[in-house]
Amino acid sequence: MDTELFPRARGEIAPGAVHVPDWLNAREQRELLDACRDWARPPAGLRTVRTPGGGAMTARQVCLGWHWYPYAYARTVVDGDGAPVKPFPAWLGELGRRAVTEALGADAARGAAYDIALVNFYDGDARMGMHRDGDEKADAPVVSLSLGDTCVFRFGNTATRTRPWTDVELRSGDLFVFGGPSRLAHHGVPRVHAGTAPPELGLTGRLNITLRVSGLRSASGCGS
Numbered sequence: 623m624d625t626e627l628f629p630r631a632r633g634e635i636a637p638g639a640v641h642v643p644d645w646l647n648a649r650e651q652r653e654l655l656d657a658c659r660d661w662a663r664p665p666a667g668l669r670t671v672r673t674p675g676g677g678a679m680t681a682r683q684v685c686l687g688w689h690w691y692p693y694a695y696a697r698t699v700v701d702g703d704g705a706p707v708k709p710f711p712a713w714l715g716e717l718g719r720r721a722v723t724e725a726l727g728a729d730a731a732r733g734a735a736y737d738i739a740l741v742n743f744y745d746g747d748a749r750m751g752m753h754r755d756g757d758e759k760a761d762a763p764v765v766s767l768s769l770g771d772t773c774v775f776r777f778g779n780t781a782t783r784t785r786p787w788t789d790v791e792l793r794s795g796d797l798f799v800f801g802g803p804s805r806l807a808h809h810g811v812p813r814v815h816a817g818t819a820p821p822e823l824g825l826t827g828r829l830n831i832t833l834r835v836s837g838l839r840s841a842s843g844c845g846s
Contacts, residue, residue, distance in 0.1 A: 638802030640725040645797035665705035680748040686710045686739040710737050718765045718833040725799035734762040736833045744828040746816030752783035752808045759837030763801025766832050768792045770825040772818040778808040
C-alpha cells in the first residue's frame with residue numbers, strides 16, 4: 623500500500639510457510655483477474671460447493687486441471703454441470719514454480735509440476751473453515767495468490783483445527799506458500815474485509831487462486 627510509511631516485510635509464519643506481500647504487481651493482478659473471469663464462465667464455471675452433509679461452502683469455486691469436490695478429484699464437474707474440467711494452463715504452472723522458488727528456494731520448486739488450480743471467490747460474507755489440503759498424492763508446496771479484498775488468513779498446525787494458529791492479513795497481490803513440515807497444516811479464512819480491494823483492479827470481493835501438484839495419473843478421476 624503506497625500510503626504506508628514502511629513496506630510490509632515478508633515473513634516465515636511457520637517452518638516452510640512464507641508470506642510475501644505485494645508479490646504480484648498491478649499489471650500481473652489485472653491479467654490474473656481477467657483469466658479468472660474467463661475461467662468462471664460456464665461450462666465448468668463458478669459453482670457452489672456442497673459438502674457431504676448437505677451444507678454449502680460460502681466461497682464459490684472453479685477448478686482447472688482437476689476438478690475438486692469433497693473430498694476427491696475428477697476430470698469432470700461431477701457435482702455440477704458434468705462438463706470436462708477446464709485445462710490447467712502452462713503459464714500458471716510456471717507462475718507457481720516461480721512463487722515457490724522465491725518463497726522457499728529452488729530446491730523446493732524442483733520437479734513441482736503444478737496441474738491443479740482452485741479459484742475461490744469470496745464476497746464480503748464468505749468464510750472458509752479450518753481445513754487442510756490433503757486430497758493430493760504429492761507433497762509439493764501449495765501456492766496461494768490473493769486478488770481483491772483483504773482477508774484474515776488463519777494458518778494453524780498439522781495436528782488439529784484448533785490453536786495454535788497465526789492470523790495473517792492477505793491483501794491483493796500477496797503470495798503465501800506452504801510446504802515441507804507445514805504442507806498439511808490446517809488453515810482457513812475467518813474474515814474478509816469488504817470494500818478493501820484496490821479500486822483500480824475493478825473487483826468487488828476476493829479471489830484466491832490456489833495451485834497444487836496432484837500426483838494423480840488416472841484420466842477418469844481419483845478419490846482421496
